[in-house]
Amino acid sequence: MKMYIGLTKRNLLVYFKDKQAIIFSLLASIIVFALYMLFLKGTFIDAIDTVLDRAPMLRDRINASDLDTLTGLILLTGIVGSAMITVPFNCLQTVVNDRENNVDRDILATPVKRWQIVLSYFTASGLSAMIMNGIILSIGLIALKMSGDIHMGPAGIIKTYLVVALGCLSSTALFMMIVPFFRSSSACGAFFGILSAVSGFIIGAYIPISQFSDKVQTVCNVFPASHVTILLRSTLLNGVLTDIDKSIGGIDNGAFTDSIRDIFTFRASMFGQKLMLSQMSIYVMAVFVLSLVTMMILYSKRYKK
């Protein structure tokens, strides 16, 4: 156990001591934030306005600060959703770097078991992602709380962190299967660039996935990260949407909040079928377990040279 903890600590240090790597791992999230400041916020507000235009009598009933919280939380979902993809991958580049620089030989010649080596890479990457995303989520929630009510109790907040933890672990497990195929850190870095650019689209940070065709939605929702982002969005926005519903007083039978849920994607769609939150959770867990099993098989072959 000491060996496994020692190796995990080393992998964590390697990530957190490289400040450039940390900034690059958050690049996609920084882009989401920058785009929000530039035009995404306007796009979100336009989408909400379109719904309100269909029922103008609701305008006076909805608190303006609730709409600000709503757009802010959608932004926060995009930022955290992107980071749940990019941070674990960036941390897992250690696997490729270790191989390229023969650092893995130094580890292989010690009494650390092969499975402990694999598990330590997984743990360190998952932990790094959880720490980074935890910090981002905390800053986001505090910032939003300071500008208005976020309508979340302790249970909701804990649930949010648990969803983020699930997202970090499932992304890490998935990427653990991919990184052994990179022979050089430059190839891995190039892939990371593509991943950073694409991640925002996959999770619907720029454009809600519901705006895409059924086929594109299915492709996006193959990735567990998009399901986790939807779960996160649902958890984060549930309070504020409930409050808006209360403000409206039921005169639209929940039509406004249902429309918001449709536009900003609160249910993943695969092959034209909308999935329930429970089904999405099961999908993420299933991919996670499958990835873990595949990961152990892949690495046991890799370490038998």
Added chain:
Amino acid sequence: MTNAISVNNLTKKYDSFTAVNGISFEVKEGELFAFLGENGAGKSTTINMLCTILEKTSGDVRVFGHELSKEDDEIRKLIGIVFQNSVLDKKLTVGENLMTRGAYYGLNKKQIKTRLEPYMDDFEIGEIWNRKYEKLSGGQRRRVDIVRALINEPRILFLDEPTTGLDPKSRRIVWDYIRKLKDEKKLTIFLTTHYMEETADADEVKILEHGNIIASGTPAELKSRFASSKLIWYTDRAMSKEDIIKGYEWSYDADHYNIKFNGSITELLYRNSKVITDYEVIKGTMDDVFLNLTGREIGA
């Protein structure tokens, strides 16, 4: 002396390519054992197999009695390795690198610090403890690499071309440390190198070529078998003098004869002590051994 390592018919194949071809040898406990050969001769592959990093294709290997492939965990506890290229983390400090590596052997902080204590002054680790590894000079990095390899108190230290890329001063310093370890700690040292002069202090040298051991022995034995020594006789050229050295391979340069010989030249000098008065004897080098065995200079 007991055997630290016994290797019998060790082979490593990659598809149709044979990297190590059925080699056999023994390393005695406490000795400095050297593998000499060009890049690609099979030195690092052999070390990687002995250190449990690479799987052997076939052969029987025992490290301090533990069978390779069956008792790898036991072997790993007994070995330390200094790799050809630095394998420590560049962004971490020397202290962080050594503390994390110590944990690989199940040691706690206190145990690691106790084990490092002797090297803080001897290897001058104390003064660079808080410096990032990437900021160290080549010589300092090698010192840290050696200390890292000693953290588990190994019984055998593998040095895979430990001085490659170092300047002559750093090479000398590193070798001073290695000799100290062998003499004071009685550590068995397994060295691979392509620097001929580094094998001079070895108790046993094996020369590898294309995965085969083509010669072995002490440096003195190898030199006497495979390298000619040279007698330089400073004198004028004369027929009578050439009669004396008849039977030897010789040449004349400017003011001296170059006379090649194998074994001893004492008898010739004794018999002609009144004629051969101004001379010097130059012993054959390991470079000559390698040149004679492989037909080329190392690195050429």
